[in-house]
Amino acid sequence: MTMIEIILLLVGCVFMIGSFFISEKLSSSELDKIAELSEDELKKIIEREVNNAGTQMDEVIEQKIEEAGEQAERAMEKESNEQIMQIHEYSETVMESMKKTHDEIMFLYSMLNDKHTEMTSMTGDLQRLAADIRNLQENLSAKAGTSIRKPVAESHVVQQPVMKQNAVVQPMTETIDVQPEPEVQVNRFQEIQEPEQKTEKPETADAQGMSNDMILKLYEQGLSKVEIAKQLGRGLGEVNLVIELYKGDENL
Numbered sequence: 154m155t156m157i158e159i160i161l162l163l164v165g166c167v168f169m170i171g172s173f174f175i176s177e178k179l180s181s182s183e184l185d186k187i188a189e190l191s192e193d194e195l196k197k198i199i200e201r202e203v204n205n206a207g208t209q210m211d212e213v214i215e216q217k218i219e220e221a222g223e224q225a226e227r228a229m230e231k232e233s234n235e236q237i238m239q240i241h242e243y244s245e246t247v248m249e250s251m252k253k254t255h256d257e258i259m260f261l262y263s264m265l266n267d268k269h270t271e272m273t274s275m276t277g278d279l280q281r282l283a284a285d286i287r288n289l290q291e292n293l294s295a296k297a298g299t300s301i302r303k304p305v306a307e308s309h310v311v312q313q314p315v316m317k318q319n320a321v322v323q324p325m326t327e328t329i330d331v332q333p334e335p336e337v338q339v340n341r342f343q344e345i346q347e348p349e350q351k352t353e354k355p356e357t358a359d360a361q362g363m364s365n366d367m368i369l370k371l372y373e374q375g376l377s378k379v380e381i382a383k384q385l386g387r388g389l390g391e392v393n394l395v396i397e398l399y400k401g402d403e404n405l
């Protein structure tokens with residue numbers, strides 16, 4: 154049975170039940186007028202009531218639909234809010250992880266920059282050290298050549314004053330004022346042989362030989378070159394040169 158049929162049955166029952174009460178109150182003229190009503194008019198009345206009932210039912214249905222829609226909307230909003238909160242929390246977690254990773258990467262990048270700077274500085278220091286070593290080797294080579302010539306020159310210097318003194322002894326009786334030519338010649342010869350040591354006090358061959366012997370003696374006792382240079386007040390290059398020449402003589 155459809156809804157319209159149910160409504161029609163209900164309306165018929167209402168009219169039938171109401172007819173028992175109305176028959177007692179209506180007058181005879183009214184009853185006659187009701188009896189005169191045709192079937193078409195009854196149909197119109199029923200249709201009107203059915204339309205009213207349908208309108209009410211539509212309103213009720215629309216109201217229920219709106220309520221259900223509102224409930225569904227509230228439920229969806231609640232669910233959406235929960236999902237949004239979860240997504241927000243997850244995004245915050247991801248952002249914190251990304252920030253932590255970024256900080257670690259920046260820290261590593263800073264360390265790499267520091268290491269690069271240190272390596273660059275170390276490379277520069279090594280290059281300067283290599284240049285200093287080359288210069289030191291060149292100086293040692295130059296001093297080695299000078300020292301090889303120096304003992305020979307000193308031996309001539311030592312012999313020359315003796316010869317000059319013998320020559321000066323003979324005219325001693327003739328004149329009293331004698332110029333010290335040997336010393337002048339010795340000093341001049343030393344200036345020619347050692348131009349790089351102008352500021353140093355010239356030494357005799359005996360003193361130089363004693364200094365070399367002392368260097369070799371201390372070296373044989375096991376002292377290092379630095380300790381020998383400090384103890385004798387000599388240059389490290391000079392000590393190294395004397396020791397190298399001594400080793401070369403032993404190899405020969």
